Amino acid sequence: QIAMMKDGVRLINLARGELINSEAVVKAIEEGKVAKYVTDFADDVVLGVENVIVLPHLGASTPESEDNCAVMAAEELIEYIENGNIKNSVNLPNASMNAVGTKICIIHKNVPTTIASITTVVGNEGINIENMVNASKKDFAYTMLDVTGDVPPTVEGKINAVDGVIRVRVIK
The missing domain is CATH 3.30.70.260 (ACT domain)
Structure with missing residues (x-):
């Protein structure tokens, strides 16, 4: 699915962590396919990666x-x-x-x-x-x-x- 996107796309995931394959997103960032990835579902794969912006998850159901x-x-x-x-x-x-x-x-x-x-x-x-x-x-x-x-x-x-x-x- 990422391959079908325009080059330099910016992804925002504030819905569910499971919607994104973190490894695929990081690889797409490294290759320049994805310019930025914004999420409030941090995992070990995306934490600290350049061009990944991790926001706090507000957690309405905690x-x-x-x-x-x-x-x-x-x-x-x-x-x-x-x-x-x-x-x-x-x-x-x-x-x-x-x-x-x-x-x-x-x-x-x-x-x-x-x-x-x-x-x-x-x-x-x-x-x-x-x-x-x-x-x-x-x-x-x-x-x-x-x-x-x-x-x-x-x-x-x-x-x-x-x-x-x-x-x-x-x-x-």
């Missing part, structure tokens, strides 16, 4: 990185459960709010009039919205309302009845 990812995921789940904040979700948008009062968190479809319907329910119950965050990601949206005063249990059911609402949670 035991340490997997531990860090597990800790991060757990912390983000705790933040959602305890405070309703979302970070790094695959299917919901990032959304965060430091509430002063009670927080009403609503997952809903990203369609017109849904937010107006939700805030109408809250307003009709005599509940004041101090702050509001709404974020969307494709077909879904997430709304957080920071409200003052008590939120009667019936409010959750009334918001849940709004067309397009998927889930409602009240966090005190």
